[in-house]
Amino acid sequence: MPTFAANLTMMFNEWSFLDRFDAAADAGFAAVEYLFPYEASPEAIAERLTRNKLQQALFNLPPGDWAAGERGIAALPGRFDELKSDVERALNYAAATGVKRLHLMAGLADPSDAEAASCYRRSVAYTAARLAENGIDLLIEPINGRNMPGYFLNHFGAAERLITDLGLPNLKLQFDVYHRQILHGDVTMALRRLLPITGHIQVASVPSRSEPDGEELNYPYLFGEIDRLDYRGFVGCEYIPRDRTLDGLDWFKPFARR
Numbered sequence: 001m002p003t004f005a006a007n008l009t010m011m012f013n014e015w016s017f018l019d020r021f022d023a024a025a026d027a028g029f030a031a032v033e034y035l036f037p038y039e040a041s042p043e044a045i046a047e048r049l050t051r052n053k054l055q056q057a058l059f060n061l062p063p064g065d066w067a068a069g070e071r072g073i074a075a076l077p078g079r080f081d082e083l084k085s086d087v088e089r090a091l092n093y094a095a096a097t098g099v100k101r102l103h104l105m106a107g108l109a110d111p112s113d114a115e116a117a118s119c120y121r122r123s124v125a126y127t128a129a130r131l132a133e134n135g136i137d138l139l140i141e142p143i144n145g146r147n148m149p150g151y152f153l154n155h156f157g158a159a160e161r162l163i164t165d166l167g168l169p170n171l172k173l174q175f176d177v178y179h180r181q182i183l184h185g186d187v188t189m190a191l192r193r194l195l196p197i198t199g200h201i202q203v204a205s206v207p208s209r210s211e212p213d214g215e216e217l218n219y220p221y222l223f224g225e226i227d228r229l230d231y232r233g234f235v236g237c238e239y240i241p242r243d244r245t246l247d248g249l250d251w252f253k254p255f256a257r258r
């Protein structure tokens with residue numbers, strides 16, 4: 001049975017960020033993820049995780065200036081010193097929360113630009129090495145261009161080639177089913193083929209990016225496939241509730257912590 005992680009950036013927005021930990025635990029989640037923890041202190045987040053007996057499944061390394069439209073800096077020339085500082089900041093939160101996987105966002109850059117590709121490779125290799133010293137996996141995630149126009153890593157093949165080429169044991173794929181379906185389809189066969197290099201899975205309905213129930217994908221079949229493949233990681237619920245979060249959890253009832 002998959003271990004689902006409530007995404008506290010997208011879900012439970014009816015509560016403040018820190019109160020979302022309590023709300024997710026009360027709703028039956030055993031784990032949480034979010035995009036960025038950095039507006040709260042590591043200590044405050046750790047206290048909520050402990051209080052609610054929650055596991056920290058994932059969060060992202062700092063993404064540059066998100067409010068200004070940046071979506072990561074790993075592929076951006078001239079930002080390497082900032083990236084190294086961001087890695088240390090993320091490691092402080094990792095130490096406090098016990099998370100074992102972090103996602104590095106690439107940024108808005110042309111995938112065919114040689115300088116961006118070189119920056120990205122260097123950033124990924126550096127970050128993976130630094131995280132490996134702390135027993136943490138580094139994840140890279142292809143993101144579709146409808147949701148994030150101009151995002152550098154926009155193809156599962158490119159992610160797979162980099163992971164294979166670098167051959168770093170802690171460098172893995174963040175397999176977001178929502179992006180996979182939009183970019184390439186063929187979700188089940190991709191899960192079967194890519195699971196050995198997959199460090200995290202995320203789910204949402206397509207095309208609405210809401211609860212993983214109905215629409216284009218057959219999630220009861222895909223959850224069963226994840227079990228059949230003996231996937232032991234987390235499944236992040238990176239979806240935008242259609243209405244109030246708690247009203248949209250019927251799909252989750254068979255998986256909720258008792």
Ligand SMILES: O=C(O)C(=O)[C@H](O)CO
Binds near residue numbers: 103141176202238
């Ligand atoms: O966009 C996604 O699917 C992600 O998982 C990123 O971490 C946040 O944009």
Ligand SMILES: [Mg+2]
Binds near residue numbers: 141176202238
């Ligand atoms: Mg995702």
